[in-house]
Amino acid sequence: MIPLETQRLILRDFVESDWPEVHEYASDREVVRYLTFGLNTEEDTKNFLQREISLQGKEPRQHFPLAVTLKDQKHLIGICRISVKDTANKIDSIGYCFTKQFWGQGCA
Secondary structure (H helix, E strand, O other): OOOEEOOOEEEEEOOHHHHHHHHHHHOOHHHHOOOOOOOOOHHHHHHHHHHHHHHHHOOOOOEEEEEEEEOOOOOEEEEEEEEEEEOOOOEEEEEEEEOHHHOOOOOO
């Protein structure tokens, strides 16, 4: 069930107003160095968010791009994506990306 909560974090569906915080990590050369996207322009980030938001209504839902936010501040610090790739063979994936400032703090 979404949102998911831990002691420090809330993982929730993205909303369009998240784009500035998403752009913070998606336009950082060091953050996206080994990822399949980036360096994002503002337009790239807005298009990304529109695609991710469109996945929220798919049934059955197989892709869960989730905004990772600090529980106490509601500040978006990254993304966690859970994808169901093949239900018959139980093949799934989990990926994440965080704003550099939150690396090494046990958020993943």
